[in-house]
Amino acid sequence: MDPCRQVAGGLERNPNVSVSLTVVRNESRETRVVETGTTGLDVFGDDRTVVALRVNGATVDLATVLNDADEVEPVLATSDEGLAIIRHSCAHVTAQALQRLHADAKLGIGPPITDGFYYDFDIAEPLTPEDLKVIEKEMTGIVKERQRFVRRAVSDADAAQELASEPYKLELIGLKGSAASTEGASVEVGAGELTIYDNVRRDGSVAWKDLCRGPHVPHTGYLGNGWALTRSSAAYWRGDQRNQQLQRVYGTAWASKDDLVAHQNRLAEAARRDHRKLGAELDLFSFPEELGAGLPVFHPKGGVIKRAMEDYVRAAHIRAGFEYVGTPHIAKEVLFRTSGHLPYYADGMFPPMDDDGQNYYLKAMNCPGHNLIFKSRGRSYRELPLRLFEFGTVYRNEKSGVLQGLTRVRMITQDDSHSYVTAEGAADEVKHLLKFITELLEDFGLDDYYLELSTRDTEGAKSSKFIGSDEQWETATAVLEKVGRESGLELVPDPGGAAYYGPKISVQAKDAIGRTWQMSTIQYDFNQPARFGLTYTGPDGHPAEPVMIHSAKFGSIERFIGVLTEHYAGAFPAWLHPVQVECIPVAAEYEPYLAGIADQLRRADVRVEVDRSDDRFGKKIRNAQTQKVPFMLIAGEQDAAAGAVSFRYRDGTQKNGVPVAEAIEEIVAATRPPKR
Numbered sequence: 001m002d003p004c005r006q007v008a009g010g011l012e013r014n015p016n017v018s019v020s021l022t023v024v025r026n027e028s029r030e031t032r033v034v035e036t037g038t039t040g041l042d043v044f045g046d047d048r049t050v051v052a053l054r055v056n057g058a059t060v061d062l063a064t065v066l067n068d069a070d071e072v073e074p075v076l077a078t079s080d081e082g083l084a085i086i087r088h089s090c091a092h093v094t095a096q097a098l099q100r101l102h103a104d105a106k107l108g109i110g111p112p113i114t115d116g117f118y119y120d121f122d123i124a125e126p127l128t129p130e131d132l133k134v135i136e137k138e139m140t141g142i143v144k145e146r147q148r149f150v151r152r153a154v155s156d157a158d159a160a161q162e163l164a165s166e167p168y169k170l171e172l173i174g175l176k177g178s179a180a181s182t183e184g185a186s187v188e189v190g191a192g193e194l195t196i197y198d199n200v201r202r203d204g205s206v207a208w209k210d211l212c213r214g215p216h217v218p219h220t221g222y223l224g225n226g227w228a229l230t231r232s233s234a235a236y237w238r239g240d241q242r243n244q245q246l247q248r249v250y251g252t253a254w255a256s257k258d259d260l261v262a263h264q265n266r267l268a269e270a271a272r273r274d275h276r277k278l279g280a281e282l283d284l285f286s287f288p289e290e291l292g293a294g295l296p297v298f299h300p301k302g303g304v305i306k307r308a309m310e311d312y313v314r315a316a317h318i319r320a321g322f323e324y325v326g327t328p329h330i331a332k333e334v335l336f337r338t339s340g341h342l343p344y345y346a347d348g349m350f351p352p353m354d355d356d357g358q359n360y361y362l363k364a365m366n367c368p369g370h371n372l373i374f375k376s377r378g379r380s381y382r383e384l385p386l387r388l389f390e391f392g393t394v395y396r397n398e399k400s401g402v403l404q405g406l407t408r409v410r411m412i413t414q415d416d417s418h419s420y421v422t423a424e425g426a427a428d429e430v431k432h433l434l435k436f437i438t439e440l441l442e443d444f445g446l447d448d449y450y451l452e453l454s455t456r457d458t459e460g461a462k463s464s465k466f467i468g469s470d471e472q473w474e475t476a477t478a479v480l481e482k483v484g485r486e487s488g489l490e491l492v493p494d495p496g497g498a499a500y501y502g503p504k505i506s507v508q509a510k511d512a513i514g515r516t517w518q519m520s521t522i523q524y525d526f527n528q529p530a531r532f533g534l535t536y537t538g539p540d541g542h543p544a545e546p547v548m549i550h551s552a553k554f555g556s557i558e559r560f561i562g563v564l565t566e567h568y569a570g571a572f573p574a575w576l577h578p579v580q581v582e583c584i585p586v587a588a589e590y591e592p593y594l595a596g597i598a599d600q601l602r603r604a605d606v607r608v609e610v611d612r613s614d615d616r617f618g619k620k621i622r623n624a625q626t627q628k629v630p631f632m633l634i635a636g637e638q639d640a641a642a643g644a645v646s647f648r649y650r651d652g653t654q655k656n657g658v659p660v661a662e663a664i665e666e667i668v669a670a671t672r673p674p675k676r
Contacts, residue, residue: 019068038066040074041218049255050074051082051217059085061151061215077222077255087112089149089216090139090227090253091119096199096208097138098123098249107210108168108237108246115263116252120235122168123247127232132249136229143223147199147207149216159194159211168237169211226260227253269513275565276405282570282627284578285406285561294403294410296558301578304607305561308576310391312673313415313440313553320436322389322417327369329393333359338531339368344465344500350397366392366416367525367550371532374420374546379536381422384546385429389417391557406562407517413557419549420534423475426547430483430505430522433551437507437520440553443674444564445573446519449509450490453481454497465500468527476524477503501527504550511567519560523550571650574630575673581608582624586617586636593640597633597660604668625650631667 023030023043034042040053040062052075053062059075066072075082091110098121099105108120154162156173163169173194197216199208217223229251237243254260271277279285284302291297298306314324333352336342341349341364352359363369370388379386393413402408421429441449455477456466466473480503484491498504504523508516525548528534535543554560564572574580581601583594594610601608611620624632632648638657639645645663647655 019066019070021066022069022071024071024073034066039063040066040072043072044074047074048222049077051077051222052085052215059215061149062218063148063150078259083253083255084112085215085217086223086226086255087117087251087253088212088214089220090223090251091117092149092197092199092208092210092212092216093139093142093220093223094135094229094249094251095119095121095210096142097135099208100138101134106168107166109172110210116230116250118235118248118250120168120237120246120248122237122244126234127247127249129231132229132232135249139227139229142199142207143220143225145201145207146219146221147201148219149214150198150200151195151214151216152198153193153195156194159196162196162209163211166211172211223253225257226255227251228260228264266513270515270566273513273566273569274405275407275562278565278570279405282578284565287405292410293400294398294408296406296409296411302561304578305572305576306557308673309554309557309560310415312443314391315675316436316440317387317389317415317417320387320432321385322387325370325373325388325390327366327373327390327392328363329395330360330362331368333361335368335372336361336363339365339371339528340467340501340531341365341368344467348396348398350395362395363392364394364396366390366394366414367418367528367548368532370418371528371534371548374534375532379420379546381536381538381544384536385419385421385425385432387417387419389415392416406558406565409556409558411558414552415554415557417551417553419551420529420536420546421549422544423547426524426549427479427483429549430480430524431486433522433549434483434487434505437522437551437553441507441509441519444560444576445567446509446511446563449507449519450492451484451487452492452494452497452506452508452518453477453484454494454499454504454506456498456503457496466498467500468502472526473503476526480505480522480524499523499525499550501525509563511563512569517563519555519563520553521551521555525550571628574670577628577630578607579609579627579629580606580671581631581633581667582627582629583608583610583633583635584617584620584624585611586634588612590635590637590640594633594635594645597635597645597664600660600664601667604664606667606671621648625652630670633663 018033019036019038021032021034021043023032043066044050044062050062053060053064054073054075055064055066055070059081075085077083077086088111091112095107095110102123104124106122108122110117110119156176159173160170176194194211195213196209197212197214198206199220201207229249231250233248233250234245235248237246252260252263254263279302282301283299284305285296285298287296318324330353333342336349345364349364350362352361373388374386391413393411396410396412398408398410403410419429419433438449441447456473481491484505502523502525504521506518507520509519510516529545529548534546536546538544583598585591585594591610591612598608598610611623613620615623621632628650630650634646634648642657644657644659647658647663
């Protein structure tokens with residue numbers, strides 16, 4: 001069968017000829033006998049939740065003709081694959097609408113992306129928010145027209161003739177099947193035959209066309225009202241700044257209007273929780289232009305959070321058998337050539353500094369320094385596992401376009417550890433680290449997570465970025481996969497996502513509004529020990545090479561703080577909050593009384609402030625609430641006379657007449673950091 005064969009105008013059927021299909025749905029299998037020429041639309045056409053078809057494992061349009069013995073499965077609109085098809089179809093409608101309004105606009109590419117889509121155009125004037133509203137109105141008309149997406153195969157020559165007025169499409173035709181076809185171009189064209197999708201009106205005329213691999217929804221009416229354009233920006237053709245700058249229109253599309261509204265509500269909630277906004281409001285951190293992009297500074301309150309995190313994780317490492325070390329921020333070029341960072345990670349490193357002809361680099365990783373510590377003297381198998389740990393600040397030459405607050409920076413403080421183990425002990429060490437990590441995440445309130453297993457890309461141009469033998473990669477991957485599966489957590493594959501020196505497991509944690517963040521990592525390294533000549537004396541008295549396990553628990557302290565700020569919407573748990581108690585006098589004469597209570601709290605290591613401002617009492621309460629302080633202690637005449645306080649919580653509830661000793665006891669218990 002040709003899985004891409006499609007009827008454009010319907011077939012004349014022969015009721016005396018039939019084909020047998022196996023229809024798979026909801027884990028059930030049903031055999032159906034249908035007339036020859038039957039399409040996916042005939043099988044599922046009454047069900048608008050089905051947007052495409054999987055035939056013998058290949059995803060195709062619903063208009064595809066089915067053959068005898070085909071196994072057929074619906075692609076649902078709410079599935080990841082179905083949403084990608086909806087979004088890709090919506091990208092086409094966006095392009096059609098824009099070209100209706102701007103006939104001189106030239107088409108780039110228009111792939112689906114996470115939660116939406118984009119389409120690139122070469123257009124004379126930058127698009128404004130008002131332009132997007134006009135384009136949306138035109139798109140609504142196209143959706144109502146219920147134009148059919150009709151696929152047809154064309155030769156390279158015919159495609160070039162039909163799209164002669166589209167220079168970027170002509171370039172893609174010339175790139176067909178090549179590695180140069182990048183950044184979404186594969187959505188438009190790939191190896192093998194070329195295909196064009198026509199948008200066909202009800203009278204059979206072609207309203208618009210585009211070079212595309214598909215598949216698409218049957219007609220534009222399937223898009224309904226579950227879509228919206230979101231913004232526009234500049235973008236270089238095929239992601240290369242040496243190419244022409246285009247206009248990129250972004251949109252989002254979902255299976256229904258309700259799903260769109262839910263997405264928009266999530267975005268609004270995410271904006272409310274944006275750590276950059278909250279960081280300014282709570283006076284935690286800032287990004288001074290004088291320092292440069294991606295280089296944050298932590299203010300006193302942000303410094304408290306950072307220090308509390310460091311104190312917690314340092315103590316946890318020591319309890320778990322790690323030894324604290326320290327390494328320099330810069331090193332000679334030869335060190336990073338030995339480690340393999342030059343050339344395999346050179347693009348992520350800042351340019352070298354010249355010192356009398358000797359190049360020095362800012363370190364992008366802590367592991368080379370730890371290797372030198374291991375190598376500083378002879379090691380015995382009795383010392384293994386040897387676990388070295390430091391708060392090491394590394395520097396990554398991230399492109400300015402990808403920097404985003406604390407979650408993507410150029411200065412990264414890692415709670416970085418390296419375990420040197422025997423090959424036989426590698427699995428146990430990975431288990432040890434995974435338990436350490438999951439307990440840490442839970443202590444910080446991130447208790448919804450899964451694992452991702454990143455492996456090397458064995459094919460194509462990217463395969464050259466990985467070093468080591470097939471056997472080494474297979475062994476390392478098998479260890480991580482076995483431990484991951486035995487953990488009982490979901491394990492999701494990530495082909496091609498490994499570091500150059502070995503595979504890794506990363507913990508993907510979900511925050512309070514359901515977004516997933518890559519947090520901690522565990523990486524199996526069989527390359528650096530060999531490159532550094534690391535050995536230990538085995539039980540037989542002979543030298544043996546250790547396995548090196550990299551692990552960062554926070555991943556990056558800066559990023560972790562950014563994620564926690566958004567997860568808690570700035571209302572950090574009491575043990576982590578920069579100001580744990582705000583003492584608020586009803587009038588100025590009660591300040592000394594509260595100051596004495598504050599002194600008792602400080603002696604118990606509680607972070608406390610007394611509001612001595614000239615603000616009215618009600619404004620002081622509102623200020624503490626705005627700063628999301630966990631506890632407010634309020635005192636007036638009756639409280640002072642009774643040796644008590646009014647106890648107000650962050651959620652607005654209040655207890656009156658609480659004895660001071662009782663209040664202090666409750667606060668001390670609530671503000672202690674977790675300890676396993």
